[in-house]
Amino acid sequence: MALPLQDEVSAPVARANAWWKIRYLELGLAACGLATAVLILLDIGGVPFAQFKLVVCLAVPGWAAMSRLRPSFDPAARVVWTVAVSTVVYTVVAVTMVWTRFWQPRPAAAVLVLAASAVIVIFPADANSGSRHRAVAERENGARPRPNGLLPWLTLGVAAVMWGVGLASTGRGRLDDFGLLTKFPVMWYVAVGLVVGLCVWGVAAPKMFSALFMSVSLTSLVVMLYASATLLAAVPRYPWTYKHIAVTNFITANGSVDPSIDIYNRWPGFFSLSAFLGEVMGYRNALDYAAWAETAFALVDAVLVLAIARTISNRARVYWTAAIVFTVSDWVNQNYYAPQALSYSLYLSMCLLALTFLRGVPVKWMVSFEGRLRSLRIVKRLKNRPLATLVQKWEQAPSALQGAAVAGLILFQAVIVVSHQLTPYIAVFALSPLFMLGYLKPKWLGPVLLLEAIAYLIPNVDFIRGKYGLFSGFNIFANTGYKPPDTNTIAQGAWVFSGTTLARGAVVLTLLTGVLALAGFVRRLLGGEVRTTVAVAWLAFAPALALLAQSYGGEARFRVYLFALPWLAIGVGWLFWSGPVRSRRMVLGASATLVVMAMLFTVVNFQPEAQNRVSxxxxxxxxxxxxxxxxxxxxxxxxxxxxxxxxxxxxxxxxxxxxxxxxxxxxxxxxxxxxxxxxxxxxxxxxxxxxxxxxxxxxxxxxxxxxxxxxxxxxxxxxxxxxxxxxxxxxxxxxxxxxxxxxxxxxxx
The missing domain is CATH 3.40.50 (Rossmann fold)
Structure with missing residues (x-):
């Protein structure tokens, strides 16, 4: 009986130690908040100070809200919510300022950071917050992830060094039809290949690597794939980035917007936020920081997909595979400095919020329909254990924080509504049916999300109709089949590996991701997991409804793929790892798929650089x-x-x-x-x-x-x-x- 008694005595001590560790971290964060407020008010600039101020500003207000909530959070969700809450708060303040012509970003930011720091000091965080999710069983056949040896870390370090050397030795000559593909040295390709190999090894090994190693490996992969071209360019690469820089600089110079100028001044959320944070950092020209948006948003979105997958499934192989697939399949290039990038991240944050706190029980007829799908189940038991014990089911979420989650969802949608024209409606297409069918609760929240979007559109509808047209027809084939002019005419004599041929890699990558995800959905249904599969499959399909009304300047089909991709990535993870055992066939299939996707993405992402690069x-x-x-x-x-x-x-x-x-x-x-x-x-x-x-x-x-x-x-x-x-x-x-x-x-x- 000594052991249980020892556990009873040590548990309070462990909790006390954990409380003090969190408390020290919080006091340090509050001190950073105080220092940041001083730097902001004194307008002390420079690159190190600017980066420090930005990180603290994005961390302190969000942490003040997130750490006060007692129910356990997934660590990945906590990170992205911290940033998202801070972003939403600053956006609301910035938009209010430009609409009222009271442009005082530095004092406002200093007050917000000081207030949040005071909350952190006065109201300590719960030491148990997040403990349950940190103890989530990342099980494969009942075994916990093994601690990493020295070899994987050494390999990762060598890859990082090789990547840096490879970038430094990349050819600086004029780009041709092959873009950066022929400029990167072999060392760069080896470095990226090593990191891809480590990510594949991490998810396919007999026992999963630790979450820390997988996090560092995935981060390295995102940085290598999304920052390489940025580091090689002296200025922001994409020509279409500069109009967004111009609008931000206009707001910075005038402290207001003018709706008569263009559509951007009518949807000023992103631009107001950017101008606000630019002033806080000490940059009055968005040109100074716009280039890093691509890497930053890519990292945030990868963590969001990881957190969403962890909410839906407790199998480590599934959610790490989903995050990797998303990273190497996102060829749409939506991460550049634009309202779309911010709105997309906030949309994923909304989905994470709803899936974490607002899960409910579907209506009766939907439950009956699920029963019919469940009758297709072909695998019921394995060694006398129900298959359902190996995966997390769609259980009703606790009601303790429903009110806060509902308020958060409404606020996130409001910020998206004032930032981007398309994203609010995709959010409505995706989430409202789940609310109406009971998968999410309360049911009235779906119509509220739609009313927010319509209420903001009404005063702008004449402008939209006159400039762009409100609808381009309910012809899904016409809206999908739009083909932009072919400007890829450089070096047309480059045989079968010309830019046009290489660009088809995007089609192959899209089809590969879609087909594998569909197979994953089917496998889950046949395995008896219906509710989560139906919800995720709907979220993957819902963006296609946008094609019923708009071609979005010929880009609607790209947006459909973009908004479906997180859910398709989860489907790919289910295809390989939703079975009761880790089979050799699935290991080989997953490994080959991830490697092929990474190769296709590299070609699709870096080949068009000659057309993208601005001098x-x-x-x-x-x-x-x-x-x-x-x-x-x-x-x-x-x-x-x-x-x-x-x-x-x-x-x-x-x-x-x-x-x-x-x-x-x-x-x-x-x-x-x-x-x-x-x-x-x-x-x-x-x-x-x-x-x-x-x-x-x-x-x-x-x-x-x-x-x-x-x-x-x-x-x-x-x-x-x-x-x-x-x-x-x-x-x-x-x-x-x-x-x-x-x-x-x-x-x-």
């Missing part, structure tokens, strides 16, 4: 133009991804006649190029005060390689401008020259 010289020229072009001026450019919208004066360009095509002028000139002819053409268009003509070596090369006949006239045009007395070269940085020609508006003024 630093183009960015510098755009910044000069933003500082010098007035509202009555006109800019001539080739309109091929030149980052013209970049600064707070971008509204000058969105007015009619602010930007026109240089190639259109060359076509109209019929080869007779003179400064007087250019002036006459410009005056006919608008009668601008000044006309700015952009001559970029990169854009000229693009025009030539794209077989645009007018491209042959670009050298002649520049020669005329350089020698003409009525034209003046006002900017040059080697690869970009800008000429100014007076317009008819100059004489009248």
């Amino acid at each position: 630093q010289d183009d960015v510098a020229a755009s910044q000069w133009l933003d500082a010098h072009v007035g509202p009555n001026d006109t800019v001539f450019d080739t309109k091929h991804f030149f980052p013209l919208l970049i600064g707070p004066n971008y509204p000058h360009y969105v007015r009619w006649g602010g930007v026109t095509s240089l190639l259109d002028y060359l076509t109209a000139s019929n080869g007779d190029i003179t400064v007087a002819g250019l002036q006459k053409y410009a005056n006919h268009l608008r009668g601008a005060k000044n006309n700015y003509i952009i001559i970029s070596d990169d854009l000229e090369r693009w025009a030539v390689e794209s077989n645009i006949t007018e491209a042959r006239l670009l050298p002649k045009l520049e020669k005329v401008l350089a020698s003409g007395s009525d034209a003046q070269e006002v900017f040059s940085n080697g690869s970009v020259r800008i000429y100014k020609v007076a317009g008819s508006g100059a004489k009248s003024s």
Whole structure:
């Protein structure tokens, strides 16, 4: 009887020790919050201070809320909720400020951080919070994950070093149709291969590796795949990023929004938050930090998928496989600096919140339907143990925190509604039916989510209808089959491995993920696990309903795959690991699948870099133009991804006649190029005060390689401008020259 007595005595001591450990960490976090508030108020900047302030600002308010909640949380869920709660709070404050024109981000952030730090100090966290989830049985055949030996950690360290050396030695020459694929050295590929191998080894080994090692391995994989291209570029890579940078800089400069300018000022959530945090960090130009959005959002989304999978299944192989599949299948590139990236992460946070706290019992007819599906079950027992004991069932969630979860879901949807046009409706398509059918509770919350989206759309509906069209028709085939113009014409003679052929890897990767997930859903149903399978399968299918109403500028099909991917990734995990035993066939199948997916993703992600990359010289020229072009001026450019919208004066360009095509002028000139002819053409268009003509070596090369006949006239045009007395070269940085020609508006003024 001595042992039980010893356990009874040691348990309170262990709890007390755990309380003090958490308390020390919380006091340290509160101290960091105090230091951050001082740095913010004194506006002390610099890269280290900026990063420190951002991390603390995202941690302290969220932790003050999360650590006060007594029921146990999964550690992964706690991490993402901490960041998500802080993000939502800052977004609400920032949007309120821009709408009321009371722009004081630094004092507001300092007050929020100080208040949250005070809560942390005054109200200690529960030492038992999260203990049950930390004790979740990551079992495979009844065994706990084994502690890692030295070899896996050494391999991971070697891979990290090789990756860094490989990046440093990556070719810096001009990119061709193969993008970065031919620029990366062998060492870079070996490093990525080692990390992929470690992730595969971790989920397929006879006994799972520890959660710590799997976390570090997955993080390394995300960083290698999503940060490599960013590190090799001097400025944000994607041309379409710069319009978002421009809107953020406009808000930073003016402290308000102007709905008459564009759709971004009508949905200012993301831009207001970014401008708010930029001021807090000490950056007044979003160009300084926008490039890191891709890596940051990729990490957050991977953790969200991991947390969601852990909520649905307690089998470690399933949720780690799901997180890996999501990482190596997300080729849509939604992580760049954009409202979509923020809204997507918040949508996944909503799903995690609902699946954790709002699970319910379906309505009677749905229970009957589940019974019919369950009758298909072909595996009922294994060694006298019900199969259901090996997987977590869809059980009704405790009601203690339902009110807080409901309020959180409404608030998250509100932030998404003011940040992005499409995501709120996908959230409605996905979650509302689950509320109505009883899988989630309360039932009235589904219609509330829809009302939030509609209520914000109503005052903006005329603008949407006039600019874009509210619906593109209930033709799912037309909305799915949209094909954007093919601009991939560089190096077309590259045989079967041309960019067009390589780009088909995205189709293969999409189909592979979808087919394997479908097989996983079927296997779960045949195994008798109906409720979780039905819910996850619906969440994977629901985004396709968006195709009934909108093509979303031709991108709807990509968004469908993006929003379905987390649930498809869980289905892939179920395919390989939902069986009662770990079989050799499933180990080989899972290993081969993950390796093939990683290879396809590498090709799809890095091959189009020539089309994605924006040069630093183009960015510098755009910044000069933003500082010098007035509202009555006109800019001539080739309109091929030149980052013209970049600064707070971008509204000058969105007015009619602010930007026109240089190639259109060359076509109209019929080869007779003179400064007087250019002036006459410009005056006919608008009668601008000044006309700015952009001559970029990169854009000229693009025009030539794209077989645009007018491209042959670009050298002649520049020669005329350089020698003409009525034209003046006002900017040059080697690869970009800008000429100014007076317009008819100059004489009248």
